[in-house]
Amino acid sequence: xxxxxxxxxxxxxxxxxxxxxxxxxxxxxxxxxxxxxxxxxxxxxxxxxxxxxxxxxxxxxxxxxxxxxxxxxxxxxxxxxxxxxxxxxxxxxxxxxxxxxxxxxxxxxxxxxxxxxxxxxxxxxxxxxxxxxxxxxxxxxxxxxxxxxxxxxxxxxxxxxxxxxxxxxxxxxxxxxxxxx
Numbered sequence: 678x679x680x681x682x683x684x685x686x687x688x689x690x691x692x693x694x695x696x697x698x699x700x701x702x703x704x705x706x707x708x709x710x711x712x713x714x715x716x717x718x719x720x721x722x723x724x725x726x727x728x729x730x731x732x733x734x735x736x737x738x739x740x741x742x743x744x745x746x747x748x749x750x751x752x753x754x755x756x757x758x759x760x761x762x763x764x765x766x767x768x769x770x771x772x773x774x775x776x777x778x779x780x781x782x783x784x785x786x787x788x789x790x791x792x793x794x795x796x797x798x799x800x801x802x803x804x805x806x807x808x809x810x811x812x813x814x815x816x817x818x819x820x821x822x823x824x825x826x827x828x829x830x831x832x833x834x835x836x837x838x839x840x841x842x843x844x845x846x847x848x849x850x851x852x853x854x855x856x857x858x
Contacts, residue, residue, distance in 0.1 A: 689805050697730055
């Protein structure tokens with residue numbers, strides 16, 4: 678797994694960093710050797726490191742074996758919805774960070790599209806900031822299983838709600854699966 682793939686598991690780089698810090702906060706003797714090497718600067722984070730961090734997302738000793746991963750999505754003018762990620766796989770994502778690497782960003786914006794097997798789409802986004810006089814913005818829409826024009830219109834409405842830049846909307850639309858003619 679790459680760093681970018683690891684980041685994609687979270688709604689924001691901030692949450693990815695919080696998870697990484699929590700995983701690394703345990704006593705070093707409990708960490709795999711390749712993680713300890715990375716901590717002391719003997720090695721750069723590699724795919725094994727990001728795989729290990731991602732694997733820690735699912736380790737809850739109190740969880741049942743068959744427990745499914747859920748996500749709560751903030752909707753625009755509607756209460757939040759809870760989905761099972763395996764029933765709503767992400768089909769497109771676009772992200773923007775005001776600094777690189779993403780972990781150094783003080784502002785970031787993410788747009789996502791998920792599709793249910795019945796053809797419905799869930800479009801949602803989040804814009805976060807670390808600036809005191811700015812607020813985080815979230816929004817989302819459920820799109821009925823119809824033609825693609827409703828999906829594109831919903832993407833634009835959600836982007837407007839979170840004040841996403843036009844290039845991010847264009848990137849998300851370009852990342853959608855191709856349509857057969």
